[in-house]
Amino acid sequence: MRAERQDPSSADGELINTFIKEGKIVPVRITVKLLQKAMAAHATEGKTHFLIDGYPRNLDNVEGWEQNVGNAAKVCGVLFFDAKEEELEARLLSRGQTSGRVDDNLESIRKRFKTYEAETMPIINRYKQESKVYTIDGMPPPEEVWKVTQEIIAQVEKED
Numbered sequence: 001m002r003a004e005r006q007d008p009s010s011a012d013g014e015l016i017n018t019f020i021k022e023g024k025i026v027p028v029r030i031t032v033k034l035l036q037k038a039m040a041a042h043a044t045e046g047k048t049h050f051l052i053d054g055y056p057r058n059l060d061n062v063e064g065w066e067q068n069v070g071n072a073a074k075v076c077g078v079l080f081f082d083a084k085e086e087e088l089e090a091r092l093l094s095r096g097q098t099s100g101r102v103d104d105n106l107e108s109i110r111k112r113f114k115t116y117e118a119e120t121m122p123i124i125n126r127y128k129q130e131s132k133v134y135t136i137d138g139m140p141p142p143e144e145v146w147k148v149t150q151e152i153i154a155q156v157e158k159e160d
Contacts, residue, residue, distance in 0.1 A: 001026065004034055021102045023111025025057045025119060028064030036069065049076070049157050058119035062126070076156045078127045079149060083138030085113055 005016045012030050019026045039050055050073075056062045065075075089109055096104025103112065127133045134152045138145055 001031070001034060017102065021108060023103065023108050023115055025061070025115065028060050031055065031061065032064050032068045035065075039073070049160065051079075051153065056120075056123055057115075059122060059126075062123060074160070075127075075132065076160050077132045077134050077152075078124065079152065080124055080133050080135045081138035081145065082135055087139060088113075 001016060004010050005013045005020070007013055016026050016030065035052060035055065039047075042050065056065060089106075092104055092109050093106065095101075102108070124133060134156070136145060136148050136152065
């Protein structure tokens, strides 16, 4: 999505920027189209498993995925990083000092947290009912969290 936002020839780039700046979720038609495009490009390189960061973000995303992708891709699981909001806020503000992202500011971060609670947590709960959620403690240093994440990804790929 970041590449699309920065592409001056993109018809959707400015719209994506507006939604992200407001801490809102990008329309599903745009998101699914971009995901399918990226997956198709990597499939030509022999990739068969994809880790999609930050998706789905709401039930509309889930339904849009199911309607547009259907059985062409299997959802193996959802990684859920459990961390305190205060810590996440601090990390994002720190990232904002060098990221250049328009949404790494206190106002946008707090809007994103509210959107997350209202729209993303119901998805986590849905996938929990399907036993597809892998909960990871997000409070340790990033390299420790990444190590646990890699182990879970390897486990899921092996089971698939």
